[in-house]
Amino acid sequence: xxxxxxxxxxxxxxxxxxxxxxANLPPDTSLETYGEDVFGEKEIRAFLPKSAAAKLLAxxxxxxxxxxxxxxxxxxxxxxxxxxxxxxxxxxxFQPLTGGTAEKHNSFIEPAGTARAIQxxxxxxxxxxxxxxxxFPSGGLRSTFEARGYTAWDPTSPAFIKRYSxxxxxxxxxxxxxxxxxxxxxxxxxxxSIQALGKALxxxxxxxxxxxxxxxxxxxxxxxxxxxxxxxxxQRPDLLQTGRTVFGAAPAKxxxxxxxxxxxIRPRILKFMNEVETQLWKLGIPAKTRHNEVAPAQxxxxxxxxxxxxxxxxxxxxxxxxxxxxxxxxxxxLLHEKPFSGVNGSGKHCNWSIAYNGRNLLEPGSNPKENxxxxxxxxxxxRAIDLHADLLRASTAGAGNDHRLGGNEAPPAILxxxxxxxxxxxxxxxxxxxxxxxxxxxxMKIGVDTLPPLPRDTTDRNRTSPFAFTGNKFEFRAPGSSxxxxxxxxxxxxxxxxxxxxxxxxxxxxxxxFNANLQKLLQRLIRAxxxxxxxxxGYSAEWQKEAAARGLPNLPSTPAAISPFRLPANQALFxxxxxLTRGELESRYEIALEDYHRRLRIEGAVALEIARSMIRPxxxxxxxxxxxxxxxxxxxxxxxxxxxxxALSLKLGAGLDDLHVKCERxxxxxxxGRHEDLxxxxxxxxxxxxxxxxxxxxxxxxxxxxxxxxxxx
Ligand code: ADP
Ligand code: MG
Numbered sequence: 216x217x218x219x220x221x222x223x224x225x226x227x228x229x230x231x232x233x234x235x236x237x238a239n240l241p242p243d244t245s246l247e248t249y250g251e252d253v254f255g256e257k258e259i260r261a262f263l264p265k266s267a268a269a270k271l272l273a274x275x276x277x278x279x280x281x282x283x284x285x286x287x288x289x290x291x292x293x294x295x296x297x298x299x300x301x302x303x304x305x306x307x308x309f310q311p312l313t314g315g316t317a318e319k320h321n322s323f324i325e326p327a328g329t330a331r332a333i334q335x336x337x338x339x340x341x342x343x344x345x346x347x348x349x350x351f352p353s354g355g356l357r358s359t360f361e362a363r364g365y366t367a368w369d370p371t372s373p374a375f376i377k378r379y380s381x382x383x384x385x386x387x388x389x390x391x392x393x394x395x396x397x398x399x400x401x402x403x404x405x406x407x408s409i410q411a412l413g414k415a416l417x418x419x420x421x422x423x424x425x426x427x428x429x430x431x432x433x434x435x436x437x438x439x440x441x442x443x444x445x446x447x448x449x450q451r452p453d454l455l456q457t458g459r460t461v462f463g464a465a466p467a468k469x470x471x472x473x474x475x476x477x478x479x480i481r482p483r484i485l486k487f488m489n490e491v492e493t494q495l496w497k498l499g500i501p502a503k504t505r506h507n508e509v510a511p512a513q514x515x516x517x518x519x520x521x522x523x524x525x526x527x528x529x530x531x532x533x534x535x536x537x538x539x540x541x542x543x544x545x546x547x548x549l550l551h552e553k554p555f556s557g558v559n560g561s562g563k564h565c566n567w568s569i570a571y572n573g574r575n576l577l578e579p580g581s582n583p584k585e586n587x588x589x590x591x592x593x594x595x596x597x598r599a600i601d602l603h604a605d606l607l608r609a610s611t612a613g614a615g616n617d618h619r620l621g622g623n624e625a626p627p628a629i630l631x632x633x634x635x636x637x638x639x640x641x642x643x644x645x646x647x648x649x650x651x652x653x654x655x656x657x658x659m660k661i662g663v664d665t666l667p668p669l670p671r672d673t674t675d676r677n678r679t680s681p682f683a684f685t686g687n688k689f690e691f692r693a694p695g696s697s698x699x700x701x702x703x704x705x706x707x708x709x710x711x712x713x714x715x716x717x718x719x720x721x722x723x724x725x726x727x728x729f730n731a732n733l734q735k736l737l738q739r740l741i742r743a744x745x746x747x748x749x750x751x752x753g754y755s756a757e758w759q760k761e762a763a764a765r766g767l768p769n770l771p772s773t774p775a776a777i778s779p780f781r782l783p784a785n786q787a788l789f790x791x792x793x794x795l796t797r798g799e800l801e802s803r804y805e806i807a808l809e810d811y812h813r814r815l816r817i818e819g820a821v822a823l824e825i826a827r828s829m830i831r832p833x834x835x836x837x838x839x840x841x842x843x844x845x846x847x848x849x850x851x852x853x854x855x856x857x858x859x860x861x862a863l864s865l866k867l868g869a870g871l872d873d874l875h876v877k878c879e880r881x882x883x884x885x886x887x888g889r890h891e892d893l894x895x896x897x898x899x900x901x902x903x904x905x906x907x908x909x910x911x912x913x914x915x916x917x918x919x920x921x922x923x924x925x926x927x928x
Pocket of ligand 1: 433434435436437504517518519520521564566567568575687688690
């Protein structure tokens with residue numbers, strides 16, 4: 216890792232001619248291949264006996280409980296299908312609390328006599344698996360003597376095939392639990408929360424005289440990411456080990472000109488995107504939009520929204536496909552929330568809504584009854600966010616995301632809701648009981664009047680709001696790009712379930728005319744929770760003050776942000792809705808805290824190592840050369856140049872001393888392990904190193920620079 220390697224890498228990149236369009240593989244646009252690697256409805260019908268197919272589809276499409284007697288048939292069908300698609304192995308695919316996905320492959324091959332084998336996959340293999348859980352985080356849930364973990368088939372997310380060059384594996388989405396049944400993963404509580412929300416919604420809908428119907432919670436997750444050339448990536452130990460650059464001076468031009476956002480996508484990146492999408496479409500993942508993001512080298516992919524559980528699995532796959540396809544293209548996909556300081560970080564906007572009997576309840580309706588339901592659900596969400604902002608904030612906490620939230624590029628750590636002009640006016644009208652329409656002076660009667668038309672694509676979208684109503688859904692913008700959406704969606708579902716129930720309780724206790732009662736209830740709700748509504752600039756310092764005055768929590772760093780997981784009232788809430796037991800919630804706290812500290816320690820150690828072993832020798836060497844030159848010049852009685860040499864050597868010398876002092880401080884902070892000290896000493900050291908980057912001979916700087924990584928690809 217020296218300047219020669221760097222120069223070589225840059226030369227290789229510079230010498231790489233972008234593929235001529237004709238040389239590119241044509242993207243696969245045939246509709247036949249969409250979903251061809253998914254064991255979906257078509258495959259279920261083709262490979263399963265009729266009655267078993269009907270039973271499985273009832274579970275998949277209508278959420279009916281699974282009939283275990285069909286397991287053997289389903290396993291056989293899946294195996295036949297997978298073999299026909301070239302799979303040699305199967306795996307239970309799950310989402311442990313590391314934040315990633317996990318798989319352990321088993322071949323279909325089983326011995327049958329001497330030098331003979333059969334291909335087998337039993338119902339038992341499909342339904343459950345045993346995995347050594349001892350190396351997965353459990354946050355104290357699993358005692359060391361009981362290291363087994365169990366995976367359980369989730370039939371609501373279809374099995375799929377993962378391909379790699381030369382082979383393929385059948386993947387079965389599963390939940391992952393300890394022997395006690397406690398969840399060791401993200402999927403289990405997510406599924407429980409979807410159930411809880413469904414139950415609470417059905418109860419509320421009964422007040423509106425709606426017959427019991429299927430509830431679906433939907434998620435559309437917009438995935439942001441960076442791409443840099445792998446040649447650079449491999450020469451940055453900090454990127455390699457922590458996913459972010461701990462040093463790097465700001466280039467003269469970064470994102471000031473705002474010329475990257477929605478700009479023409481470069482051919483090399485388009486080729487990458489086409490490859491990603493072709494794979495995603497085969498996996499039945501509806502990748503829809505792609506564009507350049509705000510920061511240089513930053514991009515976004517958004518699929519069309521789907522049922523929440525499936526959308527979460529799909530997002531996990533999207534991240535994996537992005538990473539692997541990047542590597543094949545000589546690129547590195549950075550999913551960290553803040554790979555580069557000074558330019559925007561990456562988030563994962565979670566667009567969320569609930570549908571009842573196929574109708575989106577967050578879509579303003581076309582008749583008074585639909586509107587009443589819309590406003591009621593809307594207010595239930597507002598109430599939930601106001602009362603449980605701390606929990607939602609906790610669900611997005613993490614060492615990476617801390618750099619984003621509150622950095623004037625992403626929503627602040629304060630949770631507030633943006634409703635848009637029209638809806639805010641409706642809220643005001645309900646609250647004050649005044650007229651809501653400019654035309655008439657009538658009061659809006661909930662359940663009797665219709666809403667004024669609410670334009671879907673309002674121009675006054677507020678990008679600084681962490682939780683924005685965007686016409687027919689809420690867009691939660693705090694989640695980080697690397698995070699599993701299940702974390703925050705599980706919390707959102709639970710707090711909204713609680714809120715819906717609270718409204719049902721109130722309505723139950725109000726005798727008399729339903730519409731009049733509802734009107735009163737909604738009015739009270741707005742009065743009680745309007746402090747969480749905010750339409751101004753979420754980045755401004757005034758909002759920080761204003762939010763504090765309103766009593767809204769503002770917890771910018773992870774250790775504080777996750778503390779609500781330990782509050783007894785919150786533990787009782789999750790327990791009441793059967794989403795997480797006290798122990799399970801406690802374990803999430805422990806894991807998040809430990810993960811935070813570990814990441815910080817790794818970052819500190821990497822920074823120290825780079826500063827001492829890569830930066831310091833170069834600075835020292837340059838300084839000593841200068842010193843030698845100065846003394847030679849003096850000896851020879853040179854009249855010019857000495858001033859310049861001296862000035863530079865003074866600066867370099869001071870930088871060298873500074874470097875020494877700050878490395879020592881970071882070293883001590885690492886030994887002590889207090890996160891505030893680690894953050895402060897790392898930032899301090901960065902300051903010195905970044906200043907030196909501007910001084911030291913460019914050819915000898917040992918790390919790829921921002922202006923190279925962000926612009927040469
Ligand atoms: P923007 O960047 O303007 O927010 P995008 O098109 O990038 O818009 O992303 C919007 C996301 O919201 C998409 O994934 C879209 O499918 C999703 N979405 C649209 N309607 C719903 C809904 N009812 N529930 C959940 N997600 C939705
Ligand atoms: Mg968005």
